[in-house]
Amino acid sequence: MMDFLNKTAFSLSATQVITWGQIVYALLFLVIAWFLSRLMAYLVVKKLLSSLRISADSRAVIQRVLFFVLLILVLLTVLTYLGIPLATFAFISGAVAIGFGFGAKNIIENFLSGWILMSERPIRINDVVEINGLIGRIMTVGHRSTLIKRNDGADIVVPNSQVLESRLVNWTLHDPYIRTSVRVGVAYGSDVQKVRSVLLAVMSEHEWVQKEPEPVVVFEDFADSALLFDVFFWVSMDSGREMRLIRSDVRFLIEQKFKDAGIVVAFPQRDVHVNFTNPQQLAGLSERSHD
Structure with a gap:
């Protein structure tokens, strides 16, 4: 084994040779240093920066930058250690870069997109x-892809380039508040001012509805079978509750309040008018009804 490790693997010059032992030791050092660099970057971010008021994405950027700095060192x-000067790679850097670029185009594109996402911080x-x-x-937001957890618990892995290039809607970029609405139709003849008061009372009682900005009730339309009202309100995404569940709770509360206030929720209705132009048809219909 010692004879093998002392054998020359390749020569850089007439006086400078690289042995198999140096290559083995260098590879072992790289593997150990890789894991130690990741561990050190993680510990620095967790221990030193956890006490500071730094957001989670900022800590992720610092951890990534620290890891790559340690890796370069x-x-x-x-x-x-091997005695290889950086100038040695100058003559092959162009060919390697071209070949690597064509062979790993998507990987490089996603890698650079990840750094852009973390630096510009659109998400x-x-x-x-x-x-x-x-x-x-x-x-x-990883080196190659972004992990998104859907509301149903499924994990979606999206390449960073798609996140950067697609039309993405960030509901909580500047603040955690988003606006939603619930529509309800009441029967014709209902007191519209009473309907408005009941809807606002529902908004004030619901625990997830934000008081600022204030909820707004809009008399939307005179529909075929109902007077349509839309109530717009703001909800914080930090509540941890799904938006459709909040809207469901609001509908349950509206139905109960309308029942207590004697307001009828509209349902489809049709008025049918029968016009007999022939008197004999009317007489025949009357005789059949008597039978």
Whole structure:
């Protein structure tokens, strides 16, 4: 084994050779240093920065940058140990870059997109986003992909390039508040001012509805079978409750309040008018009704 490790693997010059032992030791050092760099970056972010008021996405950026800085130092240390100057790679860097670029185009594109996402911060960890009709919460922004957890618990892995290029809606970019609405129809003849008062009372009683901005009741339309009202209100996404469940609770409360106030929720109705132009048809219908 010692004879093998002392054998020359390749020569850099007439006086500088690289043995198999140096290569083995360098690889072992790289593997150990890789895991130690990840551990050190994690511990620095967790221990030193956890006491500071730094957001989760900022901590992720610091951890990633620290890991790559440590990794570069490790590579420079290995090259120094092997006695390989950086100028040695100058003549092959162009060919390697072209070949690597064509062979790993998508990987490089997603990697660079991840850094752009973390630097520009159009999305952050724990943001609620909508992409391609899917609504979920950002869990991590990795080197290659972004992990989104949907409301039903499913984890969606989206390549960073798609996140950057697609039409993404970030519901909580600047603040956690979003506006939603519930529509209800009441029967014709209802007291519209009473309907408005009941809807506002429901909004003031519901625990998830924000008091600021104030809820707004809009008399939307005179529909075929109902007077339509829309109530717009704001909800905090930090509540941890799904939006459709909040709207469901509001509808339950509206139905109960309308019942107590004697307001009838409208249902489809049709008035049928029969016009007999022939008197004989009317007489025949009357005779059949008597039979």
